Amino acid sequence: MTAQMDRASSIDIASLIQHDRIHGSLYTDPAIFDLEMTALFENAWVFVGHDSEIPEKGDYLTRRIGRQPVIVARGKDEVVRVLLNRCTHRANMLCRADSGNAALFRCPYHGWTYANDGRLQGVPFREGYDQEMAEMRSELGMAQAHQVEIYGGFIFANLYGNAGSFDDYIGRAKGPIDRLLSLSPEGRIELRGGWMKHRSAANWKIVNESQVDGYHPLFTHESVYKAIMPAKVDYASDELLVATRDLGGGHNEVDYSREYQAQDAEFIWFKRTPREKMAKYVAAMEAAVGADETHKRFVDGPPHTFIWPNLFLAEMHVIMVEPVAANESIQYTAPIHIAGGEEINARILRNAEGAMGPAGFLIADDGEMGERNQAGLAAKQPEWALLSRGFSSEVQEDKGLTSYDRTSETTQRAMWVHYKELMTEDQA
Ligand code: FES
Ligand SMILES: [Fe+2]
Numbered sequence: 001m002t003a004q005m006d007r008a009s010s011i012d013i014a015s016l017i018q019h020d021r022i023h024g025s026l027y028t029d030p031a032i033f034d035l036e037m038t039a040l041f042e043n044a045w046v047f048v049g050h051d052s053e054i055p056e057k058g059d060y061l062t063r064r065i066g067r068q069p070v071i072v073a074r075g076k077d078e079v080v081r082v083l084l085n086r087c088t089h090r091a092n093m094l095c096r097a098d099s100g101n102a103a104l105f106r107c108p109y110h111g112w113t114y115a116n117d118g119r120l121q122g123v124p125f126r127e128g129y130d131q132e133m134a135e136m137r138s139e140l141g142m143a144q145a146h147q148v149e150i151y152g153g154f155i156f157a158n159l160y161g162n163a164g165s166f167d168d169y170i171g172r173a174k175g176p177i178d179r180l181l182s183l184s185p186e187g188r189i190e191l192r193g194g195w196m197k198h199r200s201a202a203n204w205k206i207v208n209e210s211q212v213d214g215y216h217p218l219f220t221h222e223s224v225y226k227a228i229m230p231a232k233v234d235y236a237s238d239e240l241l242v243a244t245r246d247l248g249g250g251h252n253e254v255d256y257s258r259e260y261q262a263q264d265a266e267f268i269w270f271k272r273t274p275r276e277k278m279a280k281y282v283a284a285m286e287a288a289v290g291a292d293e294t295h296k297r298f299v300d301g302p303p304h305t306f307i308w309p310n311l312f313l314a315e316m317h318v319i320m321v322e323p324v325a326a327n328e329s330i331q332y333t334a335p336i337h338i339a340g341g342e343e344i345n346a347r348i349l350r351n352a353e354g355a356m357g358p359a360g361f362l363i364a365d366d367g368e369m370g371e372r373n374q375a376g377l378a379a380k381q382p383e384w385a386l387l388s389r390g391f392s393s394e395v396q397e398d399k400g401l402t403s404y405d406r407t408s409e410t411t412q413r414a415m416w417v418h419y420k421e422l423m424t425e426d427q428a
Contacts, residue, residue, distance in 0.1 A: 007031050017420045019413075020388035024377045027203040033326040039422050040309050041066030042159050045169040047311035047320060048072050048082055051153045052190035052337075053099065058116050061099040064322060065159050070145065071095050072155060075117035076103070082145035082157040083118045094142070105142075118142035152177040153189065154311065172247040172400060176303035176313055180336070183297060185281075185288035188339035191318060193349060195332040196356055198363055202370030204310075204323035205415070207331055210366050211312045211319060212304070212411035214244055214254050215389065220369050224361045242406035244390065245399060250308030250418030252400075252411040257300045269301035269315060270347070278343040288340075302336075306411070308418060316348045317356060327374055333363060387412055 011032060016023035026032055048063050049072045060073035062085060069085035071094070087094055087107040094105045094114065104121060106113045113122040120140045123129070146161025151170060154177060163169065181187050200207070210216065218225065241258035260268050267273045275282045275298070285294040302315045312319040320332040335352035337345045355362040390408020394401050403410045 011035070013423045014420060017416055018384075020391065021384040021386050022416060024380065024383055024385060027206060027374065028326055028377050030326045033203075033323070035423060037066035037323065039425070040419070041323070042068060044163045044309065044422065045147075045149075045156050045158045045166065046309060047154060047307065048157050049155045050189075050191040050318070051080060051150055051155055052188075052192060054080065056101060058101045058103055059099070060095070060102060060116065062095055062097065065145070065157065066323070068159065069093060070157070071105070071142075072157075073116050073118075075115070077117065079117070080148060080150065080155060081117060082148050082155075082159075084143040084145075086143070087112055088120065088140045088142065114142050118144055152181050154307075169249065170307075171249045171251065173249070173251040173305065173307045175399075176247075176253060176305035176307075179300065179303045180313055183302060183341070184338045185284035185340040190337040190339055191334045192337055193335040193352065195320075195334045196352075196358075196363075198331045198333070198358070198367055199324070200329060200331065200367045200370050201327055202329055202367075202374045203326060204321050204329040205419075206370050206373045207321050207329050207366075208306060208309075208312070208415065209412045210369060211314065212244070212252055212254050212306045213409075214242065214411070215407040215409070216369070220365050221362065223365070227361075240406055241404065244403050244406060244408045244410040245397075246401040246410050246414035246417070247305070248400055248414075248418075250415050251306060252414035253303060253305035254406065254411065256304065260299050260301055264299060266295065266298035267301070268299075270344075271351075273347065278341070278347075281338075281341040281343045284340050306415070308415065317352060331363070331367070387416065 013035070016026055042065060046065055048065065048070065049061055053061055054072065054074045057074055057076045057078060060071050062069065062071050064070065071083045071085050072080065073083055074080050085093055085095055087109065089107065089110055089112050092107050092109040094107055102116060104113045104115060111124045112120065115121050118141045120137060145157040145159045147158040147166065149156050149166040151174060156166065156170070180189060241262055243255040243258065245253050245255055247253060256269065265272070266275060282294065285297070289297070303313045304315055305313045307313065310321045314333070316336050318334045318336060322330040322332065324330060333352070333356045335348045337348070354360055358364065387409050390403045390405045390410055393403040393405045393408055394410055395403070401410060401414070
């Protein structure tokens with residue numbers, strides 16, 4: 001056992017998470033980061049990609065589950081598998097491209113080849129091996145995640161098959177995924193615009209917390225409100241019917257739908273774009289679900305929902321967080337394409353450039369806050385970060401624990417309650 005693991009096993013995680021405060025070391029301690037990668041990623045359900053990223057047989061993409069590299073591949077039998085990106089000979093990484101199409105993965109070291117379903121296909125100079133190896137051959141395919149499930153095209157994997165059922169894991173997060181798909185006349189979305197990646201010197205949980213923080217926008221994103229979004233909603237108003245909600249299982253959201261319904265106006269969430277500018281899309285929706293239902297969906301808009309532990313449905317974008325180290329993470333963002341909505345898709349792309357790109361308004365601001373958050377944590381006093389905002393405003397509803405104070409920290413507490421459960425399972 002390494003000294004760091006030894007120390008990790010002696011950390012009393014439960015004592016570091018109080019109902020109203022979080023200990024700063026949870027964002028900075030490398031030993032805690034190690035525990036998280038094991039407990040929250042490698043032994044848990046995590047998001048690994050969207051099936052529209054690998055539509056054809058042989059398509060693949062590379063990702064990581066915790067710190068383990070994986071290849072998400074569609075085999076020639078159409079099945080999506082999550083393969084460990086490691087040669088079974090002497091462990092070379094098989095694939096270094098972000099994505100591609102391949103019938104075979106060939107190890108660059110000694111040339112072993114694997115089919116895109118992971119089976120070992122070829123071993124050069126095989127006469128150098130004895131009979132025992134020949135008999136083992138069928139066991140020398142690439143290792144695979146034990147469980148892979150797809151919901152609404154979103155692919156989730158559990159590496160070791162020990163994290164309980166997918167239904168229990170996804171829980172109430174199905175509703176927001178359905179809400180997103182309901183904006184498509186075909187009931188589908190696609191991620192085919194590629195991912196932008198932002199590496200930042202911030203803990204992965206800091207990145208997640210800010211996605212669903214309803215308290216910061218007026219300050220962190222002041223320039224957005226001044227420059228480009230004055231028409232959307234009066235965000236300074238105390239009267240807004242915006243909910244922050246703990247959906248259970250670490251999932252949580254900021255839900256604007258009641259405010260939009262109160263105004264009964266379409267596309268408030270999309271710069272109030274008039275429907276005439278997307279006439280074909282509107283017609284396709286009305287043909288698919290009728291005029292009334294179309295109006296309702298255009299009013300309600302997309303979800304603003306975090307799906308534990310690494311997926312954020314950011315309205316018309318998807319965000320995925322990849323932890324790198326206690327003080328480093330990569331934030332991936334992708335624009336959503338609505339199947340059957342080319343006119344809205346063109347606008348979403350422009351929106352992605354304005355909001356999510358390196359010169360954009362939103363991610364750049366949040367990235368700066370994340371790094372400053374991490375930098376501030378280097379000061380060890382006071383020891384705790386507060387997370388008590390909006391406690392007394394919470395009510396238990398069918399949808400989850402809800403506060404109608406949009407600045408309530410209900411969303412962050414939702415993550416920490418679940419974090420504590422998972423991180424202390426073995427310590428209990
Ligand atoms: S390590 Fe892959 S073929 Fe040797
Ligand atoms: Fe933000």
